[in-house]
Amino acid sequence: MTIYKDVLETIHMIEKENLDIRTTTMGISLLDCFGRDHKESAGRVYEKITRLAERLVQTANEVGDDYGIKIVNKRISVTPIALACANTTEEWLLYAKALDDAAKAVGVDIIGGFSALVQKGCTKSDESFIEAVPYALAETDAMCSSINLGSTKSGINMDAVMKMGPLIKKTAYLTRDTSCFGCAKFVAFANAVEDNPFMAGAFYGTGEAENVINVGVSGPGVVKEALAGMEGATLDEIAERIKQTAFKITRAGQLVGREVSSRLGIPFGILDLSLAPTPAIGDSVAEILEVMGLERCGTHGSTAALAMLTDAVKKGGIMASGHVGGLSGAFIPVSEDNRMIAAAEEGCLTFDKLEAMTSVCSVGLDMIAIPGDTPEDTISAMIADEAAIGVINNKTTAVRVIPVYGMKAGDKVDWGGLFGSAPVMEVNRFSSNQFIQRGGRIPAPVHSFKN
Amino acid sequence: MKAIITVVGKDQVGIMYRVSGILAEYHVNIEDVTQTILQDYFTMIMVVKIDESKSSFHDVDVALHEMAEQQGLSIHVQKEEIFDTMHKI
Numbered sequence: 001m002t003i004y005k006d007v008l009e010t011i012h013m014i015e016k017e018n019l020d021i022r023t024t025t026m027g028i029s030l031l032d033c034f035g036r037d038h039k040e041s042a043g044r045v046y047e048k049i050t051r052l053a054e055r056l057v058q059t060a061n062e063v064g065d066d067y068g069i070k071i072v073n074k075r076i077s078v079t080p081i082a083l084a085c086a087n088t089t090e091e092w093l094l095y096a097k098a099l100d101d102a103a104k105a106v107g108v109d110i111i112g113g114f115s116a117l118v119q120k121g122c123t124k125s126d127e128s129f130i131e132a133v134p135y136a137l138a139e140t141d142a143m144c145s146s147i148n149l150g151s152t153k154s155g156i157n158m159d160a161v162m163k164m165g166p167l168i169k170k171t172a173y174l175t176r177d178t179s180c181f182g183c184a185k186f187v188a189f190a191n192a193v194e195d196n197p198f199m200a201g202a203f204y205g206t207g208e209a210e211n212v213i214n215v216g217v218s219g220p221g222v223v224k225e226a227l228a229g230m231e232g233a234t235l236d237e238i239a240e241r242i243k244q245t246a247f248k249i250t251r252a253g254q255l256v257g258r259e260v261s262s263r264l265g266i267p268f269g270i271l272d273l274s275l276a277p278t279p280a281i282g283d284s285v286a287e288i289l290e291v292m293g294l295e296r297c298g299t300h301g302s303t304a305a306l307a308m309l310t311d312a313v314k315k316g317g318i319m320a321s322g323h324v325g326g327l328s329g330a331f332i333p334v335s336e337d338n339r340m341i342a343a344a345e346e347g348c349l350t351f352d353k354l355e356a357m358t359s360v361c362s363v364g365l366d367m368i369a370i371p372g373d374t375p376e377d378t379i380s381a382m383i384a385d386e387a388a389i390g391v392i393n394n395k396t397t398a399v400r401v402i403p404v405y406g407m408k409a410g411d412k413v414d415w416g417g418l419f420g421s422a423p424v425m426e427v428n429r430f431s432s433n434q435f436i437q438r439g440g441r442i443p444a445p446v447h448s449f450k451n
Numbered sequence: 452m453k454a455i456i457t458v459v460g461k462d463q464v465g466i467m468y469r470v471s472g473i474l475a476e477y478h479v480n481i482e483d484v485t486q487t488i489l490q491d492y493f494t495m496i497m498v499v500k501i502d503e504s505k506s507s508f509h510d511v512d513v514a515l516h517e518m519a520e521q522q523g524l525s526i527h528v529q530k531e532e533i534f535d536t537m538h539k540i
Contacts, residue, residue, distance in 0.1 A: 003496070003498075003534065004485050004496055006534050006537070006538040007455055007457055007496050007534055008457075008494075008496075009538075010529075010533065010534055010537055010538075011457050011459075011527055014527075015525070062509075065509070065512060066508060066529070066530050067529050067530055067532070067533040068527045068528065068529035068533065069529075069533065248537045248538065251536040251537045252533060252536065252537050254536065255532055255533060255536045
């Protein structure tokens with residue numbers, strides 16, 4: 001009867017608890033796409049992506065059918081464009097269009113990698129790239145962009161951080177007709193990882209092979225259900241149960257990922273187990289914290305609960321997969337998690353509490369709507385704070401905030417679909433201007449000197 | 452290739468007949484069956500072997516789903532490895 005129980009448990013996870021493979025992301029190196037001029041280079045970028053990813057969507061769907069687990073998103077990450085296609089001639093939009101067109105041609109949901117790595121300094125090319133990002137985001141649909149601004153090894157590039165406020169505000173203005181949706185496609189990172197399969201922050205690092213398949217598995221609903229009925233259990237018992245559940249989810253992802261990679265004849269890269277919520281009922285990370293015993297996500301104790309959750313998920317995942325990578329942990333994107341939206345609307349979950357929680361979650365301030373008149377320097381300062389948490393604690397952190405044009409704190413913005421809706425959150429009204437305008441670099445922390 | 456078929460739905464006459472009829476048509480051998488009624492709900496798990504030289508997993512999957520839809524049943528056809536990897540170390 002063991003098989004009977006196991007089969008029903010799996011079916012239950014898929015049908016009732018939203019177990020799915022969140023994404024198979026094909027990483028594609030663009031380092032060999034230089035042409036004689038930018039038009040030719042952009043043509044090569046398009047040609048290479050459409051050639052390698054031609055069968056990605058179909059294959060992922062077939063594998064999903066075979067195992068009865070849906071692969072929700074099919075995506076592509078590419079070598080950071082600022083590196084692969086370095087130039088100072090302001091031809092960046094050619095490449096943005098090439099990425100966007102290629103993504104549409106092969107039918108993937110999103111393509112990531114319109115990115116730059118400037119953790120220590122900007123080249124002239126990087127500077128012109130940063131200027132082009134808002135326009136690229138406004139003129140494309142399926143393309144995501146990210147910039148890495150700091151690392152534990154190099155400190156924080158505050159000259160570049162200074163430019164992020166204007167970049168985000170400009171993107172918001174250019175995409176004001178779609179509730180500033182362009183900002184939802186841009187991530188400012190510290191300690192960015194090279195094999196992340198999740199968007200909007202995925203890019204394909206230069207240390208990677210020609211072409212790999214990375215897989216992102218989710219399943220907050222499954223973890224929540226596993227904890228239901230554990231009233232009176234101690235936190236070590238809860239941690240243990242989370243670990244066991246994470247193990248099962250990861251194994252499913254590992255099997256599906258390996259199958260996709262073997263059918264496409266492309267090496268399997270890593271598996272990223274990140275509890276990533278969706279606006280669907282029951283697919284919420286905040287709800288897990290509430291099942292653990294907090295009245296609302298965001299109250300005192302939320303950071304501790306989230307820390308334990310993230311750690312237990314990592315431990316279960318590491319045991320289950322040969323190569324765990326990416327971000328692996330728990331995401332806390334406000335607009336994509338219906339319990340987090342509710343907590344924010346009730347005033348329980350505030351911007352400051354979210355910042356505290358990012359010190360223990362797997363990424364950072366994610367999908368947070370802020371007032372449209374938030375000063376540029378304030379946004380840069382939020383990014384500086386988040387980068388500092390990442391750099392000092394040796395973890396990845398990121399900021400994806402959306403200053404919604406024309407909206408003020410308390411209003412509600414709705415992007416629909418996977419991106420959900422969010423209440424516009426109050427931000428601190430005191431200025432960070434002089435601090436941000438100093439520029440320069442925040443030196444690497446003392447514990448980075450390990451040689 | 453081994454697959455697991457799970458059928459859940461309101462109990463009615465002929466569920467087993469319909470499922471096994473389709474399986475016979477596609478040359479699928481039934482190796483094990485376990486079935487129970489949980490609060491009026493028919494729940495059946497079958498371990499089957501698909502002879503790939505005679506029919507494909509995809510065709511069996513489509514045929515069973517068509518029948519399930521007509522009969523108001525929920526059916527899952529999945530390759531066996533998914534259960535092994537998730538539940539065994």
